[in-house]
Amino acid sequence: MTDLPNSLRSGPDERGHFGQFGGRYVAETLMPLILDLERHYRAAQADPAFKAEFDYLLKHYVGRPSPLWFAERLTEHLGGAKIYLKREDLNHTGAHKINNCIGQILLAKRMGKTKIIAETGAGQHGVATATVAALFGLPCTIFMGAVDVARQQPNVFRMKLLGAEVVAVESGAKTLKDAMNEALRHWVANVHDTFYIIGTVAGPHPYPELVRDFQSVIGDEAREQILEAEGRLPDMLIAPVGGGSNAIGLFHPFLDDADVEIVGVEAAGEGLDKKHAASLAGGRPGILHGNKTYLLQDEDGQITEAHSISAGLDYPGIGPEHSWLHEIGRVRYEPVTDDEALASFQKLTKLEGIIPALESAHAIAAAERIAPTLGKDKIIIVNCSGRGDKDIFTVADALGVEL
Amino acid sequence: MTRFAASFAKPHPALVAFITAGDGDTAANLDALVAGGADVIELGMPFTDPMADGPAIQAANLRSLAKGTTTADIFAIASAFRQRHPETPLVLMGYANPMTIRGSDWFAAECAKAGVDGVICVDIPSEEDAELGPSLRAAGVDLIRLATPTTDPARLPAVLDGAGGFLYYVSVAGITGQQQAAQASIDEAVARLKAATDLPVAVGFGVRTPEQAAPIAKVADGVVVGSAFIDIIAQHGDAAAPYVETFTRSLADAIHGAKEIAA
Numbered sequence: 001m002t003d004l005p006n007s008l009r010s011g012p013d014e015r016g017h018f019g020q021f022g023g024r025y026v027a028e029t030l031m032p033l034i035l036d037l038e039r040h041y042r043a044a045q046a047d048p049a050f051k052a053e054f055d056y057l058l059k060h061y062v063g064r065p066s067p068l069w070f071a072e073r074l075t076e077h078l079g080g081a082k083i084y085l086k087r088e089d090l091n092h093t094g095a096h097k098i099n100n101c102i103g104q105i106l107l108a109k110r111m112g113k114t115k116i117i118a119e120t121g122a123g124q125h126g127v128a129t130a131t132v133a134a135l136f137g138l139p140c141t142i143f144m145g146a147v148d149v150a151r152q153q154p155n156v157f158r159m160k161l162l163g164a165e166v167v168a169v170e171s172g173a174k175t176l177k178d179a180m181n182e183a184l185r186h187w188v189a190n191v192h193d194t195f196y197i198i199g200t201v202a203g204p205h206p207y208p209e210l211v212r213d214f215q216s217v218i219g220d221e222a223r224e225q226i227l228e229a230e231g232r233l234p235d236m237l238i239a240p241v242g243g244g245s246n247a248i249g250l251f252h253p254f255l256d257d258a259d260v261e262i263v264g265v266e267a268a269g270e271g272l273d274k275k276h277a278a279s280l281a282g283g284r285p286g287i288l289h290g291n292k293t294y295l296l297q298d299e300d301g302q303i304t305e306a307h308s309i310s311a312g313l314d315y316p317g318i319g320p321e322h323s324w325l326h327e328i329g330r331v332r333y334e335p336v337t338d339d340e341a342l343a344s345f346q347k348l349t350k351l352e353g354i355i356p357a358l359e360s361a362h363a364i365a366a367a368e369r370i371a372p373t374l375g376k377d378k379i380i381i382v383n384c385s386g387r388g389d390k391d392i393f394t395v396a397d398a399l400g401v402e403l
Numbered sequence: 404m405t406r407f408a409a410s411f412a413k414p415h416p417a418l419v420a421f422i423t424a425g426d427g428d429t430a431a432n433l434d435a436l437v438a439g440g441a442d443v444i445e446l447g448m449p450f451t452d453p454m455a456d457g458p459a460i461q462a463a464n465l466r467s468l469a470k471g472t473t474t475a476d477i478f479a480i481a482s483a484f485r486q487r488h489p490e491t492p493l494v495l496m497g498y499a500n501p502m503t504i505r506g507s508d509w510f511a512a513e514c515a516k517a518g519v520d521g522v523i524c525v526d527i528p529s530e531e532d533a534e535l536g537p538s539l540r541a542a543g544v545d546l547i548r549l550a551t552p553t554t555d556p557a558r559l560p561a562v563l564d565g566a567g568g569f570l571y572y573v574s575v576a577g578i579t580g581q582q583q584a585a586q587a588s589i590d591e592a593v594a595r596l597k598a599a600t601d602l603p604v605a606v607g608f609g610v611r612t613p614e615q616a617a618p619i620a621k622v623a624d625g626v627v628v629g630s631a632f633i634d635i636i637a638q639h640g641d642a643a644a645p646y647v648e649t650f651t652r653s654l655a656d657a658i659h660g661a662k663e664i665a666a
């Protein structure tokens with residue numbers, strides 16, 4: 001990557017800021033460790049052996065490159081732009097999450113850390129972390145809100161099978177943000193031997209940067225694949241945004257291509273006037289979990305609960321780089337409701353034989369809305385960030401089906 | 404002389420007491436702390452996501468928020484305290500988001516207006532000082548910095564730069580209300596910190612009893628006790644004040660008697 005001074009891809013600055021967002025808002029106890037992580041990451045970036053091992057694992061363990069699938073029946077059905085799906089659902093463990101986990105566990109190894117911790121909401125990042133911990137033979141503790149433990153039993157069992165300890169977090173609202181609080185509390189007390197694998201492009205610098213870099217394989221591949229298939233860049237990218245890791249992974253390699261329109265999809269839950277998880281549409285800038293970014297909060301700065309049918313989008317914040325891309329207008333963020341996502345979940349399944357994750361179904365729903373407004377000569381790439389097997393219970397429940 | 408300077412100029416080490424605003428009868432508990440002999444008071448600003456706190460203070464935060472405590476309520480508590488107690492230094496302790504949400508200038512001005520002497524913000528390290536430090540210093544409110552067992556000598560000057568009031572040594576790498584640090588490590592750390600700064604050094608995290616506080620007071624300028632007060636308030640609710648006062652006195656006796664400081 002060439003760091004042109006006017007490139008949108010050169011962030012963050014040396015203090016971890018994307019415009020006014022990002023930074024390192026952590027307790028003093030963690031600060032030296034964050035600085036240490038940054039030093040090791042810089043060294044890893046400069047080390048061809050690190051990249052070689054990362055690439056090897058992505059190819060032979062994760063199964064990359066993931067295909068770029070021309071969704072012909074969906075395209076015909078919508079009658080507008082051509083829709084391609086980036087098939088992150090075909091990765092080992094069923095989502096993009098594993099890309100980042102591979103990168104971070106290699107960093108952990110480099111730093112000589114012997115224990116792994118992570119937070120998880122739906123359990124996807126927890127499963128991916130437990131998977132790489134098993135692969136590298138490191139003990140692993142996953143923090144998960146007690147409410148999520150109850151509603152994501154299959155993933156809890158997967159993590160346990162993989163050898164991880166799953167801690168049900170009983171504090172606060174007992175969901176993802178509380179799991180992250182608890183992971184940070186554990187980390188503060190165990191900084192000497194523990195590596196925290198954060199699951200999205202959030203947290204203190206350098207996490208948003210390094211998670212983005214590990215996920216950028218999505219966009220790098222998509223760029224090559226679309227050039228091969230169509231001989232040109234796409235007109236639009238669409239991805240779902242929870243913390244924003246799959247989205248930034250797809251977007252980042254295209255940020256400097258001004259002709260590529262970019263759309264991030266936030267979870268609008270029951271609607272923006274009701275319970276939702278759309279931090280950009282319904283939140284304001286604030287400080288939480290180590291970074292400054294858009295947050296759902298009240299006028300006193302108390303964090304409010306998010307809601308989405310998709311547990312992976314059910315978080316009151318968003319990665320700081322997305323807040324910046326939103327403010328400078330490079331990426332447009334659109335809300336999609338639970339009901340719209342549910343409808344798209346079923347539609348993609350029937351038309352393409354692909355059961356998407358509910359997170360990914362949010363992006364499909366946005367594509368359904370946008371594609372018919374564009375000409376047939378236009379091309380859209382949608383990130384199918386994960387597969388929906390994990391969601392069949394939630395979907396059955398929402399549809400009133402008893403399993 | 405500032406209230407901090409006067410408090411730390413007393414001929415004995417200081418008891419620094421922490422309670423959470425809006426948890427129990429806060430005004431009565433604050434009076435009890437003063438009556439029992441607390442030298443400096445830290446008033447916790449409740450936050451939905453107290454990442455650096457253990458179960459006791461987390462629960463206090465949630466109890467307070469469940470009762471509807473607002474930032475305006477906290478400044479009202481602080482102002483009223485200042486009316487009743489013109490001399491006891493009062494510190495607001497909490498997290499960045501509630502402190503900065505209306506802008507740091509607003510927060511600093513409210514602190515000054517309410518007679519708050521200092522602010523401890525858990526999740527603004529010196530690297531992010533611009534977020535709050537300049538506004539507080541301009542308003543004449545001390546920014547109290549934290550040093551921890553992981554604060555290496557290379558970092559310490561940055562931590563001390565812009566710090567005021569006193570230096571808070573967090574004696575364990577961990578969260579509030581958990582295990583206590585080994586006395587030897589506290590002795591060593593306090594000596595190192597005192598060699599690097601003229602600010603008084605107060606030591607906290609994991610200190611729950613007079614017996615634990617006394618040896619720390621032998622080396623430090625102050626001892627911070629928090630979760631043990633929170634436990635009393637959790638147990639006795641709105642009627643906790645007499646218990647708070649009795650416990651404060653037991654701590655103050657141990658700390659004040661630990662060593663004599665020449666004036």
Ligand SMILES: Cc1ncc(COP(=O)(O)O)c(C=O)c1O
Pocket residue numbers: 095096097121122124125199200201240241242243244245246247311312313357359360385386387
């Ligand atoms: C399949 C899938 N997509 C998207 C997300 C949202 O995370 P992010 O925004 O970091 O990609 C998750 C999170 O669990 C997920 O499992």
